[in-house]
Amino acid sequence: MGMFRESFFLAGNNKNRLKFIFSLMALRGIVKILPLLILYLVVLELLSARVDLGKILVLTAILATAFFVINIWDHYLALSAMKLGHKLSYDIRISLSDKLRKLSLGFFSRRPTG
Numbered sequence: 222m223g224m225f226r227e228s229f230f231l232a233g234n235n236k237n238r239l240k241f242i243f244s245l246m247a248l249r250g251i252v253k254i255l256p257l258l259i260l261y262l263v264v265l266e267l268l269s270a271r272v273d274l275g276k277i278l279v280l281t282a283i284l285a286t287a288f289f290v291i292n293i294w295d296h297y298l299a300l301s302a303m304k305l306g307h308k309l310s311y312d313i314r315i316s317l318s319d320k321l322r323k324l325s326l327g328f329f330s331r332r333p334t335g
Contacts, residue, residue, distance in 0.1 A: 234312075
């Protein structure tokens, strides 16, 4: 839990966006089970006494659609997380430079560097 607390602390004004991305990641983990469930249903149909080719084709179409949607979802999630990461990094750098700029020059001459 410490990692999430630190992430939200560093997020500053972007906490809602970070919550949204974390929620999408959690939901993505649940949705990734869907293709396995569809494959399980296809295997059950193949092992049944009467194989219904139409049902297998429908399940295969659903499987292809699920993979397509999950791929788009992953792409959107990766881009959103990357964009937010760059924004957070930018905000942290700006706040650090503002803090350093407010320090007096005597602060730097009294403190050894390196």
